Amino acid sequence: MEDTEQVQGLGPADLIALAAATMAIGVAVSAIMIDIGTSSTVVMLATVTAFSGSGELAFAAVILSGGSVAAGLISALLVSSRFGLMAMSIANLWPMPLWERLAAMQLSGEPAVAAALTARNPRTARRLYWQIALAMGIGWVAGSALGTLVGNVIGDTKAIGLDAVFPAVLLGTVAAALRSRDTATAAVSGAMIAVALVPFVPAGVPFLVAALTAVLASRVPAGPLGWRTLLTRGHRGADQAHHDQS
Amino acid sequence: MSLLALAILSIGNAITRATGMFVLGRRAGVNPRWTKLMALVPISVVAAVFAVQTFTSRDQIVLDARIAGVAAASVAVWRKAPMVIVVLIAAGVAAGVRALHLGG
Numbered sequence: 001m002e003d004t005e006q007v008q009g010l011g012p013a014d015l016i017a018l019a020a021a022t023m024a025i026g027v028a029v030s031a032i033m034i035d036i037g038t039s040s041t042v043v044m045l046a047t048v049t050a051f052s053g054s055g056e057l058a059f060a061a062v063i064l065s066g067g068s069v070a071a072g073l074i075s076a077l078l079v080s081s082r083f084g085l086m087a088m089s090i091a092n093l094w095p096m097p098l099w100e101r102l103a104a105m106q107l108s109g110e111p112a113v114a115a116a117l118t119a120r121n122p123r124t125a126r127r128l129y130w131q132i133a134l135a136m137g138i139g140w141v142a143g144s145a146l147g148t149l150v151g152n153v154i155g156d157t158k159a160i161g162l163d164a165v166f167p168a169v170l171l172g173t174v175a176a177a178l179r180s181r182d183t184a185t186a187a188v189s190g191a192m193i194a195v196a197l198v199p200f201v202p203a204g205v206p207f208l209v210a211a212l213t214a215v216l217a218s219r220v221p222a223g224p225l226g227w228r229t230l231l232t233r234g235h236r237g238a239d240q241a242h243h244d245q246s
Numbered sequence: 247m248s249l250l251a252l253a254i255l256s257i258g259n260a261i262t263r264a265t266g267m268f269v270l271g272r273r274a275g276v277n278p279r280w281t282k283l284m285a286l287v288p289i290s291v292v293a294a295v296f297a298v299q300t301f302t303s304r305d306q307i308v309l310d311a312r313i314a315g316v317a318a319a320s321v322a323v324w325r326k327a328p329m330v331i332v333v334l335i336a337a338g339v340a341a342g343v344r345a346l347h348l349g350g
Contacts (some may be wrong), residue, residue, distance in 0.1 A: 002315070010315055014328070016330075017329045017330040017331075018329055020329070020330040020333070021329040021330050021333045024330075024333045024337070033247065036247070038247040042248070042249060042252050043247075044253050045249075045252055045256075046247065046255070046256070049252070049256035050252065050255045050256045050259050050280065051259070052247040052255075054295060054299075055255060055256075055259065056247075057299075059247060059251075059255070061303075062302055062304075064304075064348070069247075069251050071263055072251075073251055073254055073255055077255065077258045077259070077262070078253050078256075079295070080258075080259045080262060081262050082288065082291040082292070083259060083263050083266070084262035084263055084265050084270070085266055085284075085287045085288055086264035086266065086288050086345055087263045087264075087265075087266030087267035087271065088266035088271040088284060088287075089266075089271075089284040089285060089287065089288055090267075090269060090271070091266070091267050091268075091270075091271020091272060092272075101267050101268070104267070105263035105264060105266065105267040106260070106263065108263070110288065110292045113288055114289075114292075117285050117288075119253065126280040134306055138299070144255070145332060158311075158340075158344065159314055159341060159344060159345075160337060161311070161337035161338060161339070161340030161341035161342075161344070162316075162337060162339050163299075163340065164311070164312045164316055164319070164336040164339070164340035165315075165333050165336050165337050166299050166314050166317030166320035166339055167296050167299040167300040167312065167316050167336075168315065168320075168323075168332055168333060168335075168336030169291045169329065169332070169333065169336075170292055170293075170295055170296035170299065171296055171316060171319060171320055171323055171332075172319075172323045172329055172332050173292055174289060174292050174293050174296060175320075175323045175324070177289045177293070182282070182286065183285075183286065183289050186286040186287075186289040186290040186293070187289050187290065187292075187293035188293070189290065190289070190290030190291060190292075190293045190294040190297075191293040191294055191296060191297035192297070194293075194294030194297055194298050195294075195298060195302060195307060196294075197302050198298060198302045198305060198306070198307060199305055199306055199307060203304075203305065206294060206298060207291050207294050207295060207298070210290045210291050210293070210294030211290055211291050211294075212286040212288050213290045214283060214286035214290040214291075215283065217286050217290065218279065218282050218283045218286050218290075223277070225319070238258070
């Protein structure tokens, strides 16, 4: 409460770590794109103009399973539809001129949006958003450039575990959501219904259905969740403050 | 991916983003229920992308070395390790499990 007007931000170590992590994702995605026969030029253009690693991965997954380019594109666009939701959720967080809106919607990513949404005031939201979005954007482009080289050298990106990197990063993004009842409901229900639907609906549709589970979760009141809360009810304030700082 | 496919994907993504930023976002206003919903939607979708990337391949549920990598990484996340450590653990454990032929 007392620091409502204080602008908080991330230090260089955190930002370098974020850039490095995104770089790893960029390497993985571009290596896979090269694997399905994309030219290095198109991969680098896609990195900047599409700005959606998961979209590129979805496209590659369809092509690798023998699907058509049209099916791959539909799948990629559906997976990337969440960037529209992310743009929506930051639209009113702080006052933005037109150029900033255009840049913010193009460079959006889950970690930046999540940080901005949990910020205590608009100026902190703006600062955190741009710190994270730019660190990740730089890492993403650098990683993609490296990936076009790696893709031509390492045939099997799975052998170096690159397919585990993307979900691990996403987990780091949503882990904080598991602390409150409403956000945990949104995360768990979205995850479960999406996996359950994968065998039965076209690629990408599970993400849209998952988005609908948020409507149900929005009926759940916010509040701490878990056994730790039950055991340490009296110390919750201190515990929460500790979490918020790190 | 051809140049044409790239153009379709990029323009499609730009339309999606602009719709969120300029149409849905503007309309949301200050209704607290809308605000809460807007905060929850990305959480549902990110959790869904996480789960799909971890437990499925193409159109099937597939349990393989990724789970070991992600499980190990989740410990690092829980211990609040830096993201780059999380990434290295995820890749290293998944690659290790595959190298030892413990799982696809």
